Amino acid sequence: MIFLQSTVTRETFWTIGPVGKAAFYFLAAAAVLVFLYGVYERFARYTRGTDDWFERLDDVGTRIVSSAKIVLSNEKQFDRDLYGGIMHAFILWGFLTLLIGTTILGIDIDGYRLLTALLTGEEQSFFVGDFYLSYSLVMDAMGLLFVVGVGMAIYRRYIVRNHRLWGKHTSLEDDAFIWTLFLLGVGGYVIEALRIVGTGFPSFETVSFVGYFGALVFDAAGMSAGQAETLYWWGWWSHALLALGFVALVPYAKPFHMISSFANVVTRDEKAGQRLPGVPADLAPDDIGYTSVEDFSWKQMLDMDACTKCGRCSAVCPAKASGRPLDPRDVILDLKQYRDDRDAGRTESIDIVADGGTSVVDSETMESCMACMACMDACPVEIEHLNHFTEMNRRLTETGQMKESVQETMMNVFQNGNTFGEPERKRGDWTDELEFEVPDAREEAVEFLWYVGDYPSYDERNQRVARSMARVLHEADVSYGILYEDEKHDGNDVRRVGEEGLYEMLVEDNAAAFEQCEFEKIVCTDPHSYNTFTNEYPEMVDDFDYPVYHYTQVVEELVNAGRLGLDGTELDYDVTYHDPCHLGRYNGEYEAPREVIRATGVDLAEMPRNRDDSFCCGGGGGGLWMDLEEESKPSEERLREALEDTDAGAAVEKFVVACPMCGTMYEDGRKTGDFEDDVEIVDITELLVEAFEARDARAHAGTSDSGGAAGGPATADD
Template identity: 75%
Template sequence: MEIFALAQASDTTRPTFWRIGLIGEAIFYFLAAVAVFFFLFGVYNRFARYADGEDDWFERLNDLPGRITNAAKIVLSNEKQFNRDLYGGLMHSFILWGFLTLLIGTTILAIDMDIYQKFTHYVLGNEESIFVGNFYLAYSLVMDAMGLLFVVGVGMAIYRRYWVRNHRLWGKHISREDDLFIWTLFVLGVGGYITEGFRILGTGFPDFETVSFVGWFVADVLQIAGVSESAAVAWYPVVWWAHAIPALVFVAAIPYAKPFHMLSSFANVVTRDEKAGKRLPGVPSDASPDEIGATSIEDFSWRQLLDQDACTKCGRCSSVCPAKASGRPLDPRDVILDLKQYRENLDAGTTDEKPIIADGGSSVIDSRTMESCMSCMACMDACPVDIEHLTSFTDMNRRLTESGQMDANVQDAMMNVFQNGNAFGDPERRRPEWTEELDFEIPDARDEDVEFLWYVGDYPSYDERNRRVARSLATIFHETGVSYGILYEEERNDGNDVRRVGEEGLYEMLVEDNVAAFEQCDFDKLVCTDPHSYNTFKNEYPEMAEEFDAPVYHYTQVVEELFRSGRTGLSGNELDYTVTYHDPCHLGRYNDEYEAPREIVKGTGCTLDEMPRNRANSFCCGGGGGGLWMDFEEDPKPSEERIREALEDTDAASGVEKFVVACPMCMTMYEDGRKTGGYEEDIEVVDVAELMVEALGAEDRIKVSA
């Protein structure tokens, strides 16, 4: 602080082009102009390329000032980098904040030299500079501190990549380009301090330069190493140019290599769809079968092309993908980068045009890769730059559907849905059979006014194990006096997973049929057994049918409200099981509902022991995206791995008695995983509704056959 107080405006500064000379200064400005030209030309070409893509289905540029402001908050706070990775968050924050500070500082210096000084000289006749006195001292202190933060951050990245060799930082698309990028940043950061150290030593260690504490330290090291003041003066121009030229080359190269992600990633966050994945883009009504889905790279929207360029190869999506963890042939990062590589090679003329997706390996992406996707959205949740994998994946699945290359089991399920309105292929008249084993009547929402129209769904209607869940939920509604009713045989498959396997036409038909059935009823709210139904009714049906505007709830949200209002009559100590709870992807990650099921479980008196991967980090059961209908060679199956986690990685470990779910698909997958994994004697899979009925002591209301 004493230095700041004693700073004299006349001598507390530094020579900007010290020892470079007028010719050197002119050469630098020429090279800088060339670098800026290549930068601007490259950026223009990269962004102009997106115009070759299709128009995006959703509005991406509305309220642009608000989008930019929100994106700046997300990027500057590094909130997505900190998600599940404190080390990575700190590392990226140090690099980003350090880089931006150095960029801003350099810009301020350029403004002073090239605008302010020239203005005061030619207009006012008295050349002045803002880089004197206390401003210079503050500037030097901040630049040294933030520059050090930058070097530390890059050092952390180098340590993680090459010493720890973090698995997600390596893969088939990792190349010398990635090595060059990180080492260039390190050389630029360290080179700046070496240049500063030579200047401080060569100018005789001015007292005020102690604020440049890193540069002063480097100068001390140089002096200890035997570099004299005269040698520093002589070598300074060489050191200066050795730093300046790589910096200018880096600026020029930004649009042509990995550094472009600094721009494309920000653009990606600006143009993101906040409901991405929860809702999918539709298909133009006049599109022919040959125009549906991704046939060529030009069939992707401009935003999907931007997704490809925004990928930083960080591997966060790969590390959380349950399909990859189970040995399925899917790596979300590789799919995005395969498409980018193909596009760039096609533009460069180094590859022939080929199908985007097909069966047999003659395409950019193999069909089995896309069939492996569980639509769990873990990749999108983990991505720090808001890449919307699922929209591109769905476009490729649509192409498989339209070209007749859909998985045979999925084709059978789709035919069943088309012919009978359910994936089982059972007659429509059998849909309400599950109600026959109850000792009370289920109200028909077509015949009487109700508060809740209950959409039961395929699995609770036809699958015997899930029928027990439907009866349990009906009992809860009956016991607590909820005004509800069902559609009986008028109900059809909701279409959520139909859409995600690529059957857009069938999905549109289901929307039309279900909305027509809803319109026959007089109800206030829609409640769903299945989170998949909950998601599509809440986020997608309003996009397809404007007349559908009813509030949509998952049953756990309704039951939680019954708890809160005291209508259950439970004291909270009826059961004493130790249980764990699995967050369904479509309820949790898709729709941010994590607490309602937990409140119900705890309200029954059970002790809830969380698995390490819970809430947004939940591990998919493997049933989404058509996975329920497919056969894969997996070891372990996602369901087996999840049950293992419940029995080994929770605090209670083998003391966990019940594995609690809130999704019919999860129930089906985990009952299967319990058998194939050899866990039948170790744990029981139950639905939240079944726990609730047991706590109510109402099991005798359900006349379940053996």
């Protein structure tokens, strides 16, 4: 024995000897140098990327603190996946504890002991007594969590074979990573157990409860102290070499995500997806979008390196679930692989995206995207998929490879300001069937400028929504007005299919029209309009600082103020509600629609996938303008879910929406999915009008003392 067993500590380099110790330090220094060079080389590569459109490094301190909260809390991992959240939390917290513990040990050996020897002539250590006991207990406990977490990962990957962990980019690298972590965790306990056997089972080592248990197992198996001492030398070196090799290879393989992921969270755009990067004014058409790896910004390259192949984005993607050729994870990893192959000279230059032929990503893959942002919401490392997808859509647009139906729609918007190709003068024709005049915001000052939108203006089914909304505003005596033929398409989805130039034109036209009116606030029928007016127009127009509301937010205030004359008993049946992506996931508005729905008296049965987990209707990102091959339409799956998986089940009478695009897609899904006899699609405004009529009928029959709102109810022949 080199130290007395009565001393409450342990010898770090027990049985290793001076030569072995020197060799270890040499190898450790080499591993650290290789690690540092690799990290430098990876980040130096980012400096060769183009500038990012948005500021990513402002207020770095706040960014780091908020990112540390996100990472350490594992909040993104727990979303939709309790097992995965617990698993990752165990691995992360265990790994960090072991890393900190190793650092503390290094400070004692290579810092404190050397310093005290120089100052006092006698080497001292703080790695003794109560500190050592506390250290040993914490390290054993957290190390056990680490091993359990890795074991959970192995079980999920190889026994359960969770579908989202396997794909075209799954490789030996993934196997090596998880098994290396497992061997490091278990190996640490094995050599600890060997040391306890070899040093005669010191009584204080019971605090190292996992290692002590292992030692008891070895002892019961007949292992002697001498055998343990010999095996310890081999075990210690095996563990040390594996650990040093892991450290050295971190920047060159999957473990780099431990660094790149945190960097990606730090540099995230809080409005990613809600707003998209623009196109520099001096950029030639041939250079718009992804043309080569040189077009990737440093943040887009960091996105690629941050991807851990976890497949969370793939699991929630409605396009993939519908059988469309899109897997968000594969797109990001395809771009990364091509970038790495080009940097290493392993492949020739090809198109990043193209319609047929040889390309990194096929045009059909990009056409499949619904711009619902589910992938980004699910991503635990804040990869901004939609920015990448939009760059590729812009490339398809500039090269004339956009789907024909979308090209026709874009031409309609360019020529007539709407997706239907109808004359601008007909934009306000939906008002003709109302029994009251809808004010013209161009001719009188109003509180709310109501941006009606394309579908409520021109689509026969959605015109009923517009008339219902008008009746709600009239009923509550709201000061409002519309733009009639001066209103143009908002451009939200025009931008997301890649038509940036047309989008910029629409912004200019609408902003100019707004400027000619006297109003206080904007209210939108469509969440897509609400999103782009709120998050994107201010990026393009300096003085675009109007308060913007979705109609449900305005109506919620009217309900709470008692201006609609509802008492919550007007309707009596079961409904369910679909959260629109652009209202909910994009902009975080979940309560206003529900408050309005409940105000009518109906029983609201929540969809299993609701709020930020809502499943897209399929209409976003230009999906409304395409006819795509699908195994099952997202709208059909959603209606099935409403009738089979909600608490009310088949008792659900109405499927309530708050978006004209959603209404259009679900009316289509109701027909193609054979749900016409099972459920009715209604907008919230239509539900309100039904409640008005029930209230008025009750009052007319003498069953209520309520006489309606001031001024009396207006009626519409819808």
